[in-house]
Amino acid sequence: MIGSTYVADTVSPPTPVLSVSPVVLSAPGRAVDLEVRVSAPVTGGELPVILLSHGQGHSNNLSSLNGYAPLVNFWAAHGFVVIQPTHLSSRTLRLDPATPGAPLHWRSRAEDMKRILDQLDVIEAAVPQLLGRLDHSKVAVAGHSMGAHTASLLLGARLTDPEDGTEVNLTEPRIKAGVLLAAPGRGGDALSEFAAKNYSFFVTTDFSAMATPTLVVAGDKDTSAHLTVRGADWHTDPYFLAPGPKSLLTLFEAEHGLGGVSGYDVAETTDENPERVSVVQRLTWAYLRTELHPGESAWQAARAALAAGPNPLGRVESK
Structure with missing residues (x-):
């Protein structure tokens, strides 16, 4: 259990957050323009x-x-600017199922992130009180589930395009660190028959070239039987099959929702647990804070706090 001592020792008090959406970015060649939400602390610079x-x-x-x-x-209240796109795979867009790239639009998802980086100046100018406050040299990517697949491609993972057989390299050098939450693992014989057929x-x-520093977060009860025959270990592949530096946060008794990271009180969370969400919030924040600000001790302190309790909710290992 994480209590007040953990919070006091590892995280500064939260700052009020402003959130603006949709910010619409021009996206020639995309089925629709790219809409994003921008959340930021109301004070501070070089964010x-x-x-x-x-x-x-x-x-x-x-x-x-x-x-x-x-x-x-949480991230915005503690010093980050968080930018969230609506990918073409979102049901909110109600696109024709025959739209190229459907249903999951794996390539355009990664291209959305590159478009955002290309238009950071536009985003700064569009959001009140944000202009001049971003540090364009300190960028991280995070994703959950299919979003973690998107993030892994930007961090250096590769695949072969099933349409034309070419190797796909979408590595984004402007991204300096990443967090993969309940990420899909390797392909081949690890996949279920359904996944191999429908999500070729x-x-x-292939994670062997994913060299960017990354924290992988996996639940030890996240079996994802519709996608893999490997069980929960499949979600740790981005840690074990990629080169260092990498860290792995294994959450005990956690399923695919990791306690409820996708939203407050949502019905699809099968393992709702506010304390587990608190672990994810603080460990991911501390990891990215330290990776983007070398010399800071937030990650070391957060790891120590996680291990210090009588009944830790997870464990961290690194390479």
Whole structure:
């Protein structure tokens, strides 16, 4: 259990947050323009940026710029600017199922993040009180479930395009660190028959070139039987199959929702647990804070606090 001592020792008091949506970015060649939500602390300068990619859960609006409030609000209240796109895979867009790239639009999801980075100046100018406050050199990416697949491609994971057989390299050098939450693992014989047939881009997933520093967060009860025959260990592949530096946060008794990161009190969370969400909030914040500000001790302190309690909710290992 994480209590007040953990909060006091590892996280500064929260700052009020402003959140603006939709900010519309021009996206020639995309089925629709790119809409994003921008959340930021109301004070402070030289703010680092987190690009957050949504998953594909059962709820409509969680898979859009309207999801993941437990993470977004925490990160923004503690010094990050969080930018959330609505990917073409979102049900909120009601696109024709025949739209190229459907249903999951794996390539355009990563391209959305690159568009955001290309238009950071536009975003700063569009959001009241934000102009001049971003540090464009300190950018991280985070994603949950399918969003973690998107993030992994930007961090250096590769795959073979099932349409034309070419190797896909979408590595984004402007991104300096990442967080993968309940990420899909390797392809091949690890996939379920359903996943191999319906999501063929998963078949060739390869983490061997994913060199960007990354924190992988996995639940030890996240079996994801519709996607993999490996069980919960599948979600740790981005840690074990990628080169260092990497860290792995394993959450005990956690399922795919990791306690409820995709939204407050949402029905699709099968393992609702506010304390677990608190662990995810603080450990991910501390990891990215330290990766983007070398010499800071937030990550070390958060790891120590997690291990110090009589009944830890998870464990961290690194390489």
